[in-house]
Amino acid sequence: MSTTGARALPLRLAPGVHPVEGGVEASLLAPDATAVWLCTFDDDGGETRTELQELSSAPAGWWGGFVARAGPGTRYGFRVDGPWEPAAGHRHNPAKLLLDPYARSIEGGLTYDPAVYGHAVDGSGAMDTGTRSDGDSAPFVPRCVVVDPGFDWGPDAPPSVPRDERVVYEVHVREMTRLLPGVPEHLRGTYAGLAHPVTIEHLQRLGVTSIELLPVHAFVDEPHLHSLGLTNHWGYNTIGFFAPHPPYASSTDPQEVLLEFKGMVKLLHAAGLEVLLDVVYNHTAEQGVGGATLGWRGLAASRYYRLDEHGGDVDVTGCGNTLDLTDPAALEMVLDSLRYWVRECHVDGFRYDLAVALGRGEDLGYDPEHPFFVALREDPDLSQVLHVAEPWDLGPDGWRTGQFPDVWAEWNDRFRDTSRDFWLADAGALAAGSGSGPGVRELATRLVGSRDLFAERTPLSSVGFVTAHDGFTLADLVAHERKHNEANGEDNRDGNDHNRSWNHGAEGPTDDAVIALARRRSVRNLLGMLLLSAGVPMIASGDEIGRTTDGNNNPYCQDNEMTWLDWDLDEAKEDLLATVSALTALRREVAVLRDHDESVIGWFDETGAEMTDEAWEQDERRTLQLRLAGEPSALVVAHGGLDAIDVTLAGEDAWRLRWDSAWERPQEPDGAADALTPLSLRLYTT
Secondary structure (H helix, E strand, O other): EEEEOOOOOOOOOOEEEEEEEOOEEEEOEEEOOOEEEEEEEEOOOOEEEEOOOOOOOOOEEEEEEEEOEEEOEEEEEEEOOOOOOHHOEOOOOOHHHHOOOOOOOOOOOOOOOOHHOEEEOOOOOOOEEEEEEEOOOOOOEEEEEOOOOOOOOOOOOOOOHHHOOOOEEOOOHHHHHOOOOOOOHHHOOOOHHHHOHHHHHHHHHHHHOEEOOOOOOOEOOOOOHHHHHHOHHHOOOOEEEEEOOHHOOOOOHHHHHHHHHHHHHHHHHHHHOOEEEEEEOOOOOOOOOOOOOOOHHHHHHHEEEEEEOOEEEEEOOOOOEOOOOHHHHHHHHHHHHHHHHHHOOOOOEEOOHEEEHHEEOOOOEEOOHHHHHHHHOOOOHHHHOEEEOOOOOOOOOOEOOOOOOOOEEEEEEHHHHHHHHHHHHHHHHOOOOOOOOOHHHHHHHOOOOOOOOOOOHHHHHHOOOOOOOOOOHHHHHHOOOOOOHHHHHOOOOOOOOOOOOOOOOOOOOOOOOHHHHHHHHHHHHHHHHOOOOOEEEEEEEOOHOOOOOOOOOOOOOOOOOOOOOOOOHHHHHHHHHHHHHHHHHHHHHHHHHHHOOOEEEEEEEOOEOOOOHHOOOOOOOOOOEEOOOOOOOOOEEEEEEOOOOOOOOOOOOOEEEEEEEOOOOOOOOOOOOOOEEEOOEEEOOO
């Protein structure tokens, strides 16, 4: 190890480490530090420490300097000295190599050796969080890497998909193509594989417009997964908000990782597809105060995290810590990260994990005028892209669906629950002779955009979904009434116990042809409900080809055949794919399905008569007609009963049947087909 001094620069530099002529400029926030070093590493792991100087410009607390003989490809980290006062949130420890919060690339894995903890941990795992550890963490933690930001974008431009035409496809980079025939083996499960012509052909056939990627910010596994021999597969455990996750690239070279990510975006854009990122700004991989010291906690825990009066974490995320966006430093880091992905990587929007945590004020109360929300609205770049909230967290009053600012869209859990209740849970109760359900009022509310939740906003504020990465797949939702998460190593305790599912008479796989037929019909009902309703629909990847995770409703730690999409499609799966493609095409054709005001809506019963107050209150009612006036007009007919029923179509229109969930494959009907089969959904147009 050698030590040098950096040339100090009396101005504020761009946060992070960036190549300039002759070297790099480094800048880091460490407001309570007494010394800061930029640590660079040669090919043999030899470390050179360059002491940085406190910058003279406001705001205070920034350290920086120019460092020669460094540039793209340089591996680096930081060391910081200062007070060790855990009760005040100060956990400075120069023995710990820290990640740059602004690193554009991160390389290498994390080994949970006792040395990676800022506090004392012995070989058995026992810890004393109040005592500083002297073990050097450098051999056990990832390195940041300086990269060249250049990329030839050519004529790339945002697809600018109209809001009412969006159909979101939630997908995991690795799962999508790991087994996809036609994608070269070395590209499977990568950014390049996701943008391969074979993948794009499937996405375009499916009719989706917007690809929402599960987390691609660099992440690591949690300690308990190591002990179980498992990994964090979903990626909600971030170590770098500016760096793409390296294992998702086909190359191991850090520069090529970034280029491959940008190339993926460019190719998807060329195919007319938006790229949305699922981002995790509510917490980091450092967990609680007993977790590893990887970056933020060793730099300025009292600035980046919500802490209580004893220096402990205030956790509203369930992950051990919560980023504190009431602090200007944490807020600016998140905004800078978002700007980076928009400006430098050309992404088209974001879905925010546990978004309520980002809008909590000083007293932890949720504030729709939080500075974070205001900044997004006023920023010239961020105001132009899509923002989608997961509108809940685990803190006090954490459920906030419908309460985000006007410009936001939100995951609509009420749509999910109502869809599952009507077509599965209530139908299963009827089949078991144990109930009649709550009628059709709730179903009606969800079909037309959940105006009870988004009363002052457009129905396009609602992102409807029936499944997502978290929970049963669609195929498992109709085949399991209880979770089967034993493979996760937690004795089936993890995952949701209340899934609103229905196995149709047998738990799991079955050779019973009648049950299999009923399950396929229920899948089509749910997909029809999703794609014929107002709002923005989101399809979970693989649901269009009958994906199963063997009844595991929480496969976050399963990077294997359980979660990889199986592209060996039999006739039933090909029929399902054709069904989804037909439904998205109908959605494009019939604009009134996507967005409408109340003036075009009419409600009718099975006799064609307008729904009365009495009819709305009938719990036993399981049939409803929704007429939407437009060019063309549309008629959606839902029948959740277990018996066939004759129906008189509403109004005087010359209705043409366009889709029936009773069809195994889309077809052109021979006649009016007025008699509704049990548990069926139809679309007619003029």
